Amino acid sequence: MTTHQTACILCSRNCGLRIDVEDGQFTRIRGDEDHPLTRGYICQKAARLGHYQHHGERLTQPLKRVDDGRFVPVSWDEALTDIAARLVALRERHGGKSFAFLGGGGQGNHLGGAYSGQLRAAMKSHNAYNSLGQEKTGDFWLNGRLFGRQTCHTTEDVEHADFVLFIGCNPFLAHGIPNARDTLKHIQKDPARTMVLVDPRRTETARYADIHLQLKPGTDAYLMSAMLAIIVREGLHDRDFIARHCEGFEAVEQALQAIPVEDYVRRADVPLADVEKVARGFAAAKSACVRVDLGIQHTLHTTLNGYLEKLLYLLTGNFGIRGGNNLHTMFLPILGHTDERSPRIRRTPHHRMFPIAGILPPNILPDEILKAGESRIRAVFVDSCNPLLTWPDTAAYREAFATLELMVVVDVAMTETARMAHYVLPAASQFEKWEATGFNLEFPANAFHLRQPLLPPAHDCLPEPEIYTRLLEKMGAIPASFPWLARIARREPAAAAHLGYMAAFAALMVRRRQLLPFAPSILYRTLGPVLPDGAAAAAPLLPLSMLYAQKYPAEVRRAGHHGNRLTLGTALFRAILGRRAGTLISVHEHEDMWTLMGTPDRRVRLAIPEMLDELAALRDEVAPGGDFPFILMAGERRSYNANQIYRDPAWRKVDAHGAMRLHPDDAAALQLADGDTALCTSARDSIAVVVELDDSVRRGVVTLPHGYGQQGDDGREAGPALNRLTDAAHCDPLSRTPYHKYVPVHLRKQESAV
Numbered sequence: 001m002t003t004h005q006t007a008c009i010l011c012s013r014n015c016g017l018r019i020d021v022e023d024g025q026f027t028r029i030r031g032d033e034d035h036p037l038t039r040g041y042i043c044q045k046a047a048r049l050g051h052y053q054h055h056g057e058r059l060t061q062p063l064k065r066v067d068d069g070r071f072v073p074v075s076w077d078e079a080l081t082d083i084a085a086r087l088v089a090l091r092e093r094h095g096g097k098s099f100a101f102l103g104g105g106g107q108g109n110h111l112g113g114a115y116s117g118q119l120r121a122a123m124k125s126h127n128a129y130n131s132l133g134q135e136k137t138g139d140f141w142l143n144g145r146l147f148g149r150q151t152c153h154t155t156e157d158v159e160h161a162d163f164v165l166f167i168g169c170n171p172f173l174a175h176g177i178p179n180a181r182d183t184l185k186h187i188q189k190d191p192a193r194t195m196v197l198v199d200p201r202r203t204e205t206a207r208y209a210d211i212h213l214q215l216k217p218g219t220d221a222y223l224m225s226a227m228l229a230i231i232v233r234e235g236l237h238d239r240d241f242i243a244r245h246c247e248g249f250e251a252v253e254q255a256l257q258a259i260p261v262e263d264y265v266r267r268a269d270v271p272l273a274d275v276e277k278v279a280r281g282f283a284a285a286k287s288a289c290v291r292v293d294l295g296i297q298h299t300l301h302t303t304l305n306g307y308l309e310k311l312l313y314l315l316t317g318n319f320g321i322r323g324g325n326n327l328h329t330m331f332l333p334i335l336g337h338t339d340e341r342s343p344r345i346r347r348t349p350h351h352r353m354f355p356i357a358g359i360l361p362p363n364i365l366p367d368e369i370l371k372a373g374e375s376r377i378r379a380v381f382v383d384s385c386n387p388l389l390t391w392p393d394t395a396a397y398r399e400a401f402a403t404l405e406l407m408v409v410v411d412v413a414m415t416e417t418a419r420m421a422h423y424v425l426p427a428a429s430q431f432e433k434w435e436a437t438g439f440n441l442e443f444p445a446n447a448f449h450l451r452q453p454l455l456p457p458a459h460d461c462l463p464e465p466e467i468y469t470r471l472l473e474k475m476g477a478i479p480a481s482f483p484w485l486a487r488i489a490r491r492e493p494a495a496a497a498h499l500g501y502m503a504a505f506a507a508l509m510v511r512r513r514q515l516l517p518f519a520p521s522i523l524y525r526t527l528g529p530v531l532p533d534g535a536a537a538a539a540p541l542l543p544l545s546m547l548y549a550q551k552y553p554a555e556v557r558r559a560g561h562h563g564n565r566l567t568l569g570t571a572l573f574r575a576i577l578g579r580r581a582g583t584l585i586s587v588h589e590h591e592d593m594w595t596l597m598g599t600p601d602r603r604v605r606l607a608i609p610e611m612l613d614e615l616a617a618l619r620d621e622v623a624p625g626g627d628f629p630f631i632l633m634a635g636e637r638r639s640y641n642a643n644q645i646y647r648d649p650a651w652r653k654v655d656a657h658g659a660m661r662l663h664p665d666d667a668a669a670l671q672l673a674d675g676d677t678a679l680c681t682s683a684r685d686s687i688a689v690v691v692e693l694d695d696s697v698r699r700g701v702v703t704l705p706h707g708y709g710q711q712g713d714d715g716r717e718a719g720p721a722l723n724r725l726t727d728a729a730h731c732d733p734l735s736r737t738p739y740h741k742y743v744p745v746h747l748r749k750q751e752s753a754v
């Protein structure tokens with residue numbers, strides 16, 4: 001039996017784990033006290049990771065789809081040679097616009113993303129679609145406008161805030177904040193601290209809240225603008241903070257003064273006295289922060305919701321302080337900056353959509369494949385992603401994917417998406433390769449976790465760094481070897497800490513700039529082999545460590561790393577390589593948060609014309625109606641769902657059907673009893689669901705869980721395949737992120753069981 005330190009790959013917390021492995025099986029999983037941020041915390045989902053590692057649908061060898069639709073095994077060499085030739089031919093015939101990369105890193109395979117990103121460069125393509133483009137890009141767009149760069153991402157210091165405002169998130173089940181359940185308990189126990197929840201459902205988190213505003217779905221923009229209006233009307237905003245750090249307050253103030261507070265609160269259907277209490281309490285608190293998630297990002301007015309949420313902490317001066325919202329650093333450059341006002345930004349041919357933070361939205365992809373004529377996307381590469389289940393409008397995706405000239409899927413399992421591919425490439429699992437969890441995006445202390453393999457790759461599986469490097473070599477994007485660079489790496493004494501190698505590498509990148517996009521694979525092939533314990537895949541972390549140390553020298557030293565201008569980065573790299581529990585990489589002082597701003601003068605630009613226009617238009621908006629009496633929240637987080645990471649239904653201890661939650665009074669009106677089957681119909685399609693009577697939802701609202709719908713060999717779906725109901729056009733006009741929590745449906749009883 002061996003005990004390994006690693007991390008959980010099921011949500012963005014990436015908690016540190018200790019896993020006992022015996023005869024290739026996970027025998028015990030517990031939290032790792034040595035992880036610098038999570039310190040031993042885990043939830044019930046991590047304990048069942050064995051179901052991810054070992055299950056019947058694991059891919060074991062590369063597969064090629066042949067004419068009769070069957071998949072036949074092929075060698076890696078045959079698969080990659082053919083894929084490379086077809087990609088190069090496609091690029092030459094139709095240019096980079098004909099190719100798109102989908103996915104590229106889930107909740108934990110973040111090192112693979114550094115390698116897969118190179119393929120787009122080799123294809124000269126700008127088309128990067130991933131799941132962030134169906135939830136967080138509205139937020140990134142706002143960060144670009146407010147803070148100057150779309151890379152200026154924020155976090156919330158829930159652990160230290162006196163007043164915590166949760167809007168549209170359910171941390172008890174979905175986490176998203178440090179050690180969620182412990183943190184919720186601490187706040188609840190402390191009479192000096194206040195927790196408010198804004199959610200149409202009385203959730204598990206609601207049990208910990210002092211005030212729960214159970215608003216009508218989709219009305220957050222009304223509620224938040226009313227709160228802001230109360231704050232400015234009563235002069236509770238932080239004038240001193242605004243004068244010191246912000247531009248454009250006058251326009252915002254004018255817009256807020258015009259808000260008809262009582263009318264807006266009525267539309268949200270919550271008590272006015274509670275709203276006033278929350279607005280005043282939030283503004284008066286010594287420290288306050290707002291934490292949001294899909295509840296406002298997957299509903300009407302997603303981008304405006306994000307703007308109002310940010311104004312709440314900005315106008316009250318809760319930005320850049322302990323217990324407030326803060327910018328943070330990012331070790332892996334996950335986000336880019338693509339401001340659509342720049343003439344260099346390319347729009348997609350059909351929807352004329354621009355990337356945000358480098359990412360395009362899944363809601364437009366089927367049209368960009370089907371309707372863009374000669375400029376259409378003809379080939380896609382899918383990695384760590386299952387769009388056929390997780391992206392909006394399954395029928396549209398099915399139709400679009402069926403027309404592709406080439407579709408390749410890299411996954412650990414035979415997914416619904418993989419079944420449509422021409423080639424399916426088996427990746428080593430996240431516990432069979434060097435990997436990293438890079439979502440620990442915190443402030444003031446930030447960490448990074450490089451994880452070593454616990455097991456050898458199963459069967460013929462390969463880690464992504466090897467898959468993409470071989471593919472790039474076969475495409476001729478990089479030479480098959482760099483003998484002199486590899487020699488420098490080999491011969492350099494350990495005491496030189498790879499500095500000689502890095503100088504030679506940098507000189508190569510200057511001399512042959514066209515190789516720069518392929519730095520990860522070149523580092524992997526040349527420096528990789530000399531890294532200890534077979535950690536070749538970690539080679540790209542050396543220049544990243546050096547850049548990070550150059551940018552934040554004082555903060556890296558404060559995290560306990562030592563060295564001069566040159567060696568601080570290599571020391572950081574060594575620590576990352578050596579510390580199995582994860583590494584603290586930087587510790588900031590709060591007042592230095594302002595150095596992370598992206599505007600030239602480091603001031604916040606409060607007034608965003610597009611958002612002020614949308615805010616003004618709220619007044620005349622009529623609530624969407626139609627033939628559908630229910631609002632379906634399509635994608636709830638529950639105790640036993642974890643995106644599509646677990647495919648083995650046996651991992652669930654409860655809720656095998658992924659039941660639909662329905663208010664008992666609504667159920668009675670439809671003559672539905674607990675456990676009955678109902679047909680749920682949207683404008684797009686119908687699915688059969690098992691109903692569960694539950695008075696935690698408002699009347700007229702029903703919920704279904706995310707993470708179900710996997711198709712077994714017999715074609716049966718395990719629980720609701722939600723995105724059969726969603727419509728690609730039902731999305732935010734600006735960010736094109738979907739309104740998944742606001743899907744109009746009707747229900748009727750169905751006699752035959754699911």
Ligand SMILES: Nc1nc2c(c(=O)[nH]1)N[C@H]1C(S)=C(S)[C@@H](COP(=O)(O)OP(=O)(O)OC[C@H]3O[C@@H](n4cnc5c(=O)[nH]c(N)nc54)[C@H](O)[C@@H]3O)O[C@H]1N2
Binds near residue numbers: 171642
């Ligand atoms: N157990 C579990 N945890 C997960 C995941 C998982 O699959 N399972 N997935 C992870 C991922 S990828 C993500 S992005 C996060 C998402 O995490 P969350 O966003 O916290 O989770 P959800 O349950 O999708 O939605 C949060 C809440 O929004 C509420 N809501 C619905 N409509 C509205 C509305 O109009 N206004 C407001 N204010 N609230 C509304 C819902 O009732 C719900 O309680 O969870 C992560 N954690």
Ligand SMILES: Nc1nc2c(c(=O)[nH]1)N[C@H]1C(S)=C(S)[C@@H](COP(=O)(O)OP(=O)(O)OC[C@H]3O[C@@H](n4cnc5c(=O)[nH]c(N)nc54)[C@H](O)[C@@H]3O)O[C@H]1N2
Binds near residue numbers: 384412722
């Ligand atoms: N209707 C509706 N749709 C939703 C949501 C919703 O609430 N409602 N939630 C949305 C949200 S917030 C998100 S984040 C997305 C998530 O959806 P996706 O972006 O599709 O991501 P995952 O569900 O995490 O699936 C990841 C895939 O990665 C594979 N995988 C696991 N380990 C590895 C590995 O090491 N290498 C490779 N190459 N592959 C691996 C898994 O087998 C799985 O097929 O779903 C979205 N879809």
Ligand code: SF4
Binds near residue numbers: 008042046175
């Ligand atoms: S699912 Fe999230 S909160 Fe639970 S153990 Fe895994 S990383 Fe931690």
Ligand SMILES: [Mo]
Binds near residue numbers: 131135
């Ligand atoms: Mo997500």
